Amino acid sequence: MPVTVEIPKEKWTGKVREVTIGATAAEGGTRTKTVTVGGQNTLPFLHFEGETPNPPVIGIEIQNSYPADWSPLLLEAWGDVVNDPAAWAKKAEEMGADLILLNLRGSDADGNPTTGEQAAAAVKAVLGATGLPVLVKGPGQAELDNELLVAVAEAASGERLALGLCEDKNYRTIVAGALAHGHLVMASSPIDVNLAKQLNILISDMRMPLERVLMDPTTGALGYGLEYTYSVMERLRIAALSGDSMTQQPMICFIGEESWRQKESKVSEGVPDEWGDFEKRSITWEIITATTLLEAGADIVVLRHPKTIEVIRDTINQLMSK
8 A cells, every 4th residue: 555654844933034136226236137045944955845935046256367376177168258357257147157256366467466446447347247246255365355345345336246255354344345335245254153153243243234144154175075064054054944043144155266276176187097087077076066065055156167057057947946
């Protein structure tokens, strides 16, 4: 006789906040569309248990000057547009990006330091080339991040950019700039539930609405902390759904940056034959990392290789299918 099995369902008391990136002309910006993430009241893709009103989205990383340290596979895939952030942003939109992440380098290919004026000009050029919402990430040096992101915030006032990385050592300056000019922040902490929560509290204490905060829990790539990253993200999402207000932020993961800096994605010679084809291996590294962290609760995955975009778009569509 057939046996009826009842699927157990969790009844969560909380949900992830909705965060909207970008502002249209009617909202004081120039974007042709906005992107909203978050809003789910269940663990990733458990459609039988709750609602996921906004699917995860894909950001594509571009840089403000030639990325000489990038894999030759990436440089070949993008071609000449890597020399011009505006052209790169336009190409990324054509490739299917939902968002553009402009990663500001600390210096150009000749070693000249990036100035606030140059950072602001690059952001303006990107905003002029695409109608997509834009995220802007500093080079990862606290003082320089402050200088560049404050200049960017002022130059793009009203565009509702997402600015980062906003860390415990520099959050005050970046949050103040975002508050003054109508932007969001990307709060970044080093793969730890309590540190992520504490940073959100500090940002909230500055009167930044949590509807303008994305959470970067820090990402480990395949073979380099992926399992631990998954565990931390899962715990953050369970805390959010259990009603912990300070963990209820949508999560962003910089997949491309982490995946393409590992030796498996950078080394083409002098490696075991078992590693297989260099290009296939490198792209697969990014795909597996992205897919895994989507399952862990990533709301935004930021990618680098054009071939990854198509695969991850199809993956998201399948996971969102009910």
